[in-house]
Every structure is written in C-alpha cells, then in structure tokens.
Amino acid sequence: MVESIHGMGLMGIEAYKVDVEAAISQGIPAFDVVGLPDAAVKESRERVKSAMRNCGFEFPLGHITVNLAPADIKKVGPLYDLPILIALLKMSGQLSVQTDDSVFIGELSLGGEVHSVNGILPMTIETFKIGFKNIYVPYANCAEAAVVKGINVFPIKNIVELFDHLIGRRPLKRADPEKLTVTQDDFDLDYSQVKGQFEAKRAMEIAAAGGHNVLLVGPPGSGKSMLAKRMPTILPDMTFDEMIETTKIHSIAGCIPSGVSLISQRPFRSPHHTISPMGLVGGGTIPRPGEISLAHNGVLFLDELPEFSRQSMEVLRQPLEDCSVTIARVSGTLTYPCRISLVCAMNPCPCGYYGTGVKKCTCSQQSVMKYLSKVSGPLLDRIDIHVEVPPVKYEELSDYVPSEPSVDIKKRVDAARVIQNERFRNCEIACNAHIPSGKLHEFCRLSDAADKVLHRAFDKLGLSSRAYSKILKMSRTIADLDDSEEIKPAHVSEAVQYRSLDRKYWNR
Ligand SMILES: Nc1ncnc2c1ncn2[C@@H]1O[C@H](COP(=O)(O)OP(=O)(O)OP(=O)(O)O)[C@@H](O)[C@H]1O
Ligand SMILES: [Mg+2]
Known part of the structure; x- marks a missing residue:
C-alpha cells in the first residue's frame, strides 16, 4: 500500500511541490527516508514516531519507506514532518480521507505540537499557483500564509486538532485573508x-x-x-x-x-x-x-x-x-x-x-x-x-x-x-542610477550652457571619466527633482559638488 501526500520545498525564494510517498512492507521493523534528505529531514523519523504515539495514534509496524519526490533535489529542514505523519496515518488505515487537493507543511514536536517553519509565504504562493484548494500550515505562520488570496489556509496547533478537522469531527477555522497585519511605520524617525x-x-x-x-x-x-x-x-x-x-x-x-x-x-x-x-x-x-x-x-x-x-x-x-x-x-x-x-x-x-x-x-x-x-x-x-x-x-x-x-x-x-x-517605461531600468553607460547620452542630455559648466569643471578639477558619468546621472536626478526635462547649469554644478571628496580624501 502506498500513500502520497503533498508538501512543499524551497529553492532560493521559490518553492516547489514535494510528494511525500509512504510505503510499508513485511520484514524487520525499520523507518527509512529517501529522496536526498538532509539531517533535519532524517530526524523527522524520531519526531513523527514520538508525536504519533504521544497523541494516541499507532505507529505502524513493518518496514516503512518514505520517499520525497522529486528525488534529485536536496530536501532541507523539518517542514516535511507533517506530510510524513499524514502519509503514515493514511497508509496504516488510521485516516481514510481524500487529501489530494491539500498541501501540508509543518515541523512536529515530540508531543505532537506543530511548530513554525521558514519560507511559508513562497510555499503558499506556489501551492495556490499549482491550483490546490487547501494548505495546512503551523499556527505561528498563519498570518504570513493568509496574504495569499484564493486558497484556504488552515492554521494548525497540533496533530489531534488536524486529525479531528480532516475526519470532519471538529472543523478548523480558515485564516481570514482580510485581516492582514502589516509592519508598522517607525514614527519615531523623521x-x-x-x-x-x-x-x-x-x-x-x-x-x-x-x-x-x-x-x-x-x-x-x-x-x-x-x-x-x-x-x-x-x-x-x-x-x-x-x-x-x-x-x-x-x-x-x-x-x-x-x-x-x-x-x-x-x-x-x-x-x-x-x-x-x-x-x-x-x-x-x-x-x-x-x-x-x-x-x-x-x-x-x-x-x-x-x-x-x-x-x-x-x-x-x-x-x-x-x-x-x-x-x-x-x-x-x-x-x-x-x-x-x-x-x-x-x-x-x-x-x-x-x-x-x-x-x-x-x-x-x-x-x-x-x-x-x-x-x-x-x-x-x-x-x-x-x-x-x-x-x-x-x-x-x-x-x-x-x-x-x-x-x-x-x-x-x-x-x-x-x-x-x-x-x-520601455526599458529594464528602474531609476537614474541604473542608466547603463551606453544610454547615458540618450537619457542625460545636457543643455549647451550645462555642457560648458561640466567642461570647465572637468578641466579645472581634473575629473575622471568615472566621475563624468556619475555627474551626468546625478544631474539627471537633480533636474527631475526640479521638474525640468532639460539638464541646466545649476543641476550640473550641484552634482559636481558631490564628487569633491574623491579628490580631498582619495586623490581620485
Ligand atoms: N544634526 C543633528 N541634529 C540633531 N541631533 C544631532 C545631530 N547630529 C548629531 N546629533 C546628536 O548626536 C547623536 C549622535 O549622532 P550620530 O550617531 O548620528 O553621529 P555619527 O555621525 O553617526 O557619529 P559616529 O561617527 O560616532 O558614528 C545623535 O543621537 C543626536 O542626539
Ligand atoms: Mg554613527
């Protein structure tokens, strides 16, 4: 008998789906986790076993193999505890409900509490993108997951609560996506x-x-x-x-x-x-x-x-x-x-x-x-x-x-x-500082008078070519602050000032 539960993994700031498969066979009792698990994933075995026993479930006897697919990506962290536990409960017949439209994420304590994990937001976004209906996340991470609209986010405190919800005995309340808590302004600073x-x-x-x-x-x-x-x-x-x-x-x-x-x-x-x-x-x-x-x-x-x-x-x-x-x-x-x-x-x-x-x-x-x-x-x-x-x-x-x-x-x-x-609007650039050297003259065109000012400063102060492009970009910003399409002499003169320390301290 093989059971498969959906979980999520992280790669950089993106998440990907991980299928947690559990199978049991006759033989000497053992519990193996395969699919490139790191140490924290391997330790899941102890946490899952203890959490099941402490919450009144039976840990199945026999040779248990858990596979985390895709098997060629390294799995890190304790976030697979919860899907592994659900897979074992289903495989051993203790839970017989349909979970195909759900993703489970969470670390377990030995007593069956569900602890927070990192990266809930990217994982919830991916869960939603794939088209799952429900995601079960640790209670402590619920605020983060609730940002994603269009998916049912269920916050879980412990596995008994989750079990009761899944069998329909005591349904859990979904996280309310309208009640978002955002970080507050630090009004002290001004x-x-x-x-x-x-x-x-x-x-x-x-x-x-x-x-x-x-x-x-x-x-x-x-x-x-x-x-x-x-x-x-x-x-x-x-x-x-x-x-x-x-x-x-x-x-x-x-x-x-x-x-x-x-x-x-x-x-x-x-x-x-x-x-x-x-x-x-x-x-x-x-x-x-x-x-x-x-x-x-x-x-x-x-x-x-x-x-x-x-x-x-x-x-x-x-x-x-x-x-x-x-x-x-x-x-x-x-x-x-x-x-x-x-x-x-x-x-x-x-x-x-x-x-x-x-x-x-x-x-x-x-x-x-x-x-x-x-x-x-x-x-x-x-x-x-x-x-x-x-x-x-x-x-x-x-x-x-x-x-x-x-x-x-x-x-x-x-x-x-x-x-x-x-x-x-039509280029990849976000702001003046990021104008590439090739586009410098296109975006930072100086008026004739402004050009003269820069020329004079260049000769008199011995500015480098590096300073030249920086002054052009800064002049562009100063002109923008002045709501002027044209870069005027005053804009250039101000920009030149911001390069004076180069010479004073570094002789550049
Ligand atoms: N321009 C200012 N206006 C009002 N208070 C100031 C000003 N500059 C300094 N202070 C006072 O001096 C304290 C120290 O300032 P700050 O830590 O910004 O100095 P700093 O230039 O970073 O010094 P350091 O080089 O030692 O790091 C501030 O907490 C503030 O009370
Ligand atoms: Mg300081």
Whole structure:
C-alpha cells in the first residue's frame, strides 16, 4: 500500500511541490527516508514516531519507506514532518480521507505540537499557483500564509486538532485573508529631528529620488547614523509586488516578526562591521539570504565603512551591479534579489577629525592614508554621491523650529520617481542610477550652457571619466527633482559638488 501526500520545498525564494510517498512492507521493523534528505529531514523519523504515539495514534509496524519526490533535489529542514505523519496515518488505515487537493507543511514536536517553519509565504504562493484548494500550515505562520488570496489556509496547533478537522469531527477555522497585519511605520524617525546638515539632507533626497548610493563622511557625532536611519522615511511606498518580494526573503530567513503577514515598510539593515562576507551576501551549506538581500527594496547601511573587512566590501561589487546575488552550492545554484540603496558612513581618519576644521586631528598623515585606503576602490566606484557631514553648529542644535519633515521630502522624491517611471517605461531600468553607460547620452542630455559648466569643471578639477558619468546621472536626478526635462547649469554644478571628496580624501 502506498500513500502520497503533498508538501512543499524551497529553492532560493521559490518553492516547489514535494510528494511525500509512504510505503510499508513485511520484514524487520525499520523507518527509512529517501529522496536526498538532509539531517533535519532524517530526524523527522524520531519526531513523527514520538508525536504519533504521544497523541494516541499507532505507529505502524513493518518496514516503512518514505520517499520525497522529486528525488534529485536536496530536501532541507523539518517542514516535511507533517506530510510524513499524514502519509503514515493514511497508509496504516488510521485516516481514510481524500487529501489530494491539500498541501501540508509543518515541523512536529515530540508531543505532537506543530511548530513554525521558514519560507511559508513562497510555499503558499506556489501551492495556490499549482491550483490546490487547501494548505495546512503551523499556527505561528498563519498570518504570513493568509496574504495569499484564493486558497484556504488552515492554521494548525497540533496533530489531534488536524486529525479531528480532516475526519470532519471538529472543523478548523480558515485564516481570514482580510485581516492582514502589516509592519508598522517607525514614527519615531523623521528628518525633522536632524538639525542643520542641509547639504547632507539634500544629498539623501537626491539619493532617494534617483536610487543613488551615498557615502557620508564626517567627524563623530555629526549625525551620519541619524541621516542614514531616516532614509526609508523618504523612499517611495513599496508596491504590493515589492512587499511580497521582500516578505518572501524575510520568510525564508525566518525573520518575520510573529503575527506579521506582510513587510510593508522598506527594510533598513545595518549589519555590524564584523559581519562575514557570507553574512553580507548570503551563503552557508543551506544557502541563507544575506543582509544585502534582507535589505531588498530598502536600505543597506554600512556604518564605519573602513572597519568592514576588505573581503566583505569586495563581495558587494557584483550584487550591487546586478541587483541579485547568485550562490552556487553542490545542491544547486540559488539567486536572491537585492535591489538596495546603499548608504555608507565613515570618519575621515582614526581619530575622526581630519580635515574637519573643528578639532585638531591627532593622526599621522600615514595613519590617515592607511585608514582611507581601507575602503575598497571598486566599492567607492559604485557610490555616486559623496557628502561631507560637518559638526552641527550650536545655533542649529539649539534651534526650536523643527527642520523639514520627511513627508515633505518624500513628496518631492515621489514626483521625481513618477518622471523616471515614465522615462524608463520601455526599458529594464528602474531609476537614474541604473542608466547603463551606453544610454547615458540618450537619457542625460545636457543643455549647451550645462555642457560648458561640466567642461570647465572637468578641466579645472581634473575629473575622471568615472566621475563624468556619475555627474551626468546625478544631474539627471537633480533636474527631475526640479521638474525640468532639460539638464541646466545649476543641476550640473550641484552634482559636481558631490564628487569633491574623491579628490580631498582619495586623490581620485
Ligand atoms: N544634526 C543633528 N541634529 C540633531 N541631533 C544631532 C545631530 N547630529 C548629531 N546629533 C546628536 O548626536 C547623536 C549622535 O549622532 P550620530 O550617531 O548620528 O553621529 P555619527 O555621525 O553617526 O557619529 P559616529 O561617527 O560616532 O558614528 C545623535 O543621537 C543626536 O542626539
Ligand atoms: Mg554613527
């Protein structure tokens, strides 16, 4: 007798159907799981056996074989406990109901409780796409699964409850797709709290409007971290598709706050500088999304940039370019998306006061050079806007009038994004920062006067060809913020300012 139950597996941010087949034959009692199971799947045997016995079911005697099909993909994690248990109950005749239109997902405790698993959202989406009617998920994951409309989501606390529901003794209540809990705004953060720093705030606005990466350089306590943390408050609202994409990644990483269905706020990730390259871009034997993917559609903030290891900075190069990370493992190749705004902050030297003019820098020229050279050149190349954050003046700090609130800045950012959406309607580009070099002159056409300004700056300041394309893209964004189709001299002059630190600190 062979019974087959439907489950789901995960591959990157996508899910696929797994058929859990159970068969029993005469012979010495044994319980084998085949179909490329990892250690957690193999341990299912003990959990399922104990859960059945502790909940009053009989564990079938004989040689039991469980096969997880397709057999050529590695199965990871404890999520197959529940379908294995249902297959055994059916195979041994303890449960005789039709389950062809249902998918079961869940980890079991020894006592028969159903524990949460990672990746419920992508698995529910796939279940719906295939056309199943019902999905049974752990109670703790129910909010996440309920996002998918058009499928019955049943939250399960324990296997007795599930059994009673299946035989029709005590039907369970479906999760209500209308009652979605979304992540809440962090109303504590607002740009109105940042006093002074007009140039830096303007730079953050341009970055948000055109999708540019930013580097903030300044002495300790000047508000760099404050500026970065408030960036999500001026980014455009996420579309529903973006919310789903971001939530999928967080679902797989198992870091969705309990009871939350959907991540509706742009993520802000601020990993400590001791993070490993793998932690940053993802990896491990069972590849997990890294911080850059967890920041997908939001902000990745690298505070104290020179303290990050050279390798950590280097691994960011390709993902920043491609907006996705590909991780190759023996078990297969996975791709996680990572469309992010990168914000980096740093002091200009080990003591923090080099070139700031407020306090005397106590570092030797050599140690300043060494400190600055820790920032990887290729990473610097991927950051369009470099801005100095000087110490705040007393008059600014003691000013009782709040600065411009984030909502007002956001309105301008939103308007600039509308212009870009229209401009890039027929291409793959999302915003100005992503204009490829081949299309630079098509999208960033300068007026004659603006061209003269750039020409003069180029000769006078000795700008590099790299700086040239960045200035063009930034000018485009500044013109968009100004609602001007034409790029004017003022737009170019402002953009040139955001490249001055290159020469001041790095001689580039
Ligand atoms: N522009 C500002 N307006 C209001 N408060 C400020 C400003 N800048 C700094 N502060 C105050 O100083 C504290 C430290 O600021 P923040 O952590 O942003 O500095 P930082 O530039 O990141 O310093 P470090 O280089 O040491 O990381 C803030 O919590 C805030 O109380
Ligand atoms: Mg800081």
